[in-house]
Amino acid sequence: MEEKYNALADKYNVPVPRYTSYPTMPYWDGTTFDCTSWEDSVRFSFEESNSGSGISLYIHLPFCESLCTYCGCNTRITKNHRVEEPYIDAVLKEWALYLQLFGDIPIIRELHLGGGTPTFFSPENLRLLISGILNHAWIHPQAEFSFEAHPGNTTANHLQTLFDLGFRRLSLGIQDFDPRVQFIINRHQSVEQVRTVTTQARSIGYTSINFDLIYGLPHQNLEGLINTMNIVAGLKPDRIAFYSYAHVPWIKPGQRRFTEADLPTPEEKSKLQEIGRSLLLSYGYHEIGMDHFALPADALFAAEMGGRLHRNFMGYTEQHTQLLVGLGVSSISDSWYAFAQNVKTLEEYLSLVNQGELPVFKGHVLSNDDLQIRRHILDIMCKQYTGWNAALIAGELSEALKRLEPLEEDGLVSLSEHGLRVTEIGKHFLRNICLCFDTRLWADKPATRLFSMAI
Template sequence: MPSPSALRRFDIPGPRYTSYPTADRFVDAFAADTYAQVLEQRGGAGAGARALSLYVHIPFCESLCYYCACNKIVTRHKGKGREYLDYLAREVSLQVEKLGRGAMVRQLHLGGGTPTFVDDDGLRELMALLRDNFTLTEDGEHSIEIDPRTVDRQRLATLAELGFNRLSFGVQDFDPEVQRAVHRIQPAGQVFDLMLDARSLGFDSVNVDLIYGLPQQSAASFDRTLEQVCALRPDRIALYAYAHLPERFKPQRRIATESLPDAAAKVEMLSRSIAAFTAAGYVYIGMDHFALPDDALAVAKRQGRLHRNFQGYSTQPDCDLVALGVSAIGRVGATYSQNAKTLEEYYDLLDQGRLPVVRGLALSRDDVLRRAVIMAIMCQGRVDFEAIGAAHLIDFRHFFAAELAALDLLAAEGFVRMSQRDIEVTPLGWFFVRAIAMVFDRYLQADRKTRFSRIV
């Protein structure tokens, strides 16, 4: 268990490493034409040869949550969802034209915004569209993010009927005062009822998202939320630190800075959360994720099969990610791509019959090498020098001499164990795994001006 002093000392800004290089390194020179060539190359190699992950971004929300930093559009006009699905169909057609019809998909995730903003008929249409163009494997993970205020048992039953087997409930905090401060009122009883419904309907896994560091929160008030979450007993818990960046995210300007807990209170909340979840039998997966021992995520970590993509930790093989929708980020081969961030530009490009990709990155040899090291740290917690060296034709200790020297400080803290053969993240080091990975980030070492959320 990390001490409060260690949490304070290593409370530094750093990437979450859902990719390397991180999205702030994407360039406009990588656009639709480049991405089309990448898709054609993959399709030419055999569309069904390697499995895909598929991400669909639904940007709409019925109400504004003040803490939110997602790409979203706040509206109660359901017709906007109908129009958006029409444009998604156009994008799918353009992607499949290059990729080839029938590519196998092992992982599907609907994120937002609020995917359940779309009504049942719309979700049926969307899933039919995806099944017509891709092959969704029966044993795959099909997940959807849910605002508990937008669903009931019947809606959950419809999601199960459509093939979704994993749910993610956005909770953030059960405290009524905190909920009022962030403009997201949802009684705890509503979430508990939905959890019972999800269990009875046979969903494989239910995730709960929490945020600490919100306005009006205190360590004592968050303790009550932790107690309720442990009683709720979700299969997975994501515990995020709130990053207050009102200069970048307009909704956060409605939050008074003086209402936020100070750094010491945030450290205490994190420390108590870790203690509460581990005492309740949850396995610490890494960064801000916990899972019950028999959940697929915990099993994947024990077996060394954990992976990471733009949706976070994953049990699926490290496969290409095709992203659909406004602002969605994908990864195909040694490239990253991102769609237009505004609905107007996204629609305009599709009206022109063009893929809506506006930026991205083709990875260099050094990028691919460092990505392998960083993902080994973030997912397996171990870097095998010989394996990395053989795969990338380098002498690991020579190539990364400066980085290994920099790790001495973290080794002295007990975060890593180093030998002539490998680096291994210790149980304590998992709580600071982002700081360990940052040592190998060439871009971060060269430019410290980039703004990231804090590790704690």
């Protein structure tokens, strides 16, 4: 099996989208999108779904005190904490603009704080922000509130404050415990800091703790990864995200601190991924979709077993809402029928919101074909299966089936008259399988590299 996987990993290690959306962002068609079309889409989606499933909120908090050079997120590096209150004020103004569009009280099913570093903000200011959101909303009885945190600056006061506001899920960015790796990626946290935050969170009452780990980082080697995994096993987080490092220095200049010569070779990276995955399975974790692992008692595992797993711009989630509203600089929103992204610079974001304008600057209105393909890609990513009516196969779907034939020959998928099922080894190659359905990419293949490598 290992020999077969290595051969397939070499063959399919090509630039591929991560498919947190379809169409992927480089293929959004701006010719049919403007702020009015986005507002209409939000109104329609809210009216259609709020009373049933509720809505999701993602709030981007972009500030970090130092730059982690591996990071692909939109960040603002500063040690000036006076930026907190003006930013919170702007986010609440943006929320007020969406409340006007809704025309009714929103029911919040999911709320996630991402970054940047949400724990850059003081506990008092985080309370101000979340209270300002919740004062104008109902909370769904099955609501899930989560936030990302840096182990180096997350205090017991942060944890207690957010717990009191309804947060029960915590995600800690670990990446790697190897000091050489931490130095070159400028991401420092000790084992003791991580243990302290994890222990405090559990004692307060958090029910799900996630660790983010990355393979393929500069100076990373097998010995260091195994040591990191053994430490993680001792701390036993409920969930683990084990991501491939995406080397995109043409997008993120901070990654130019190191070169490709500092990175593991493709063969070494593949080995890191396979050994890391094997260790996680040996510790009792179950593989969830792509890059995610969970203990049997965690809700993410139950969602996969129950066919309720969903994937959006925040990653995998155990709940599905039709409308996801992104607040804050560079945030992405999804009405199911359209996508929209906020402006990427802090200055422009503050200016537009303070003028009473939604700060979206680009987006995409999904066509009927987009919606059909989106369903197939979501089902493959979340259920490792997608189906179709054999009598209606035509056009782009028939082209996708032709593109899938070599993958079936390689044992990645099993095709039938009525659908596709991902094989056990095919679970390693979900992005490549989804690529076969990506009509827009195949119609306009990129002349330059847009996406990270599959492995």
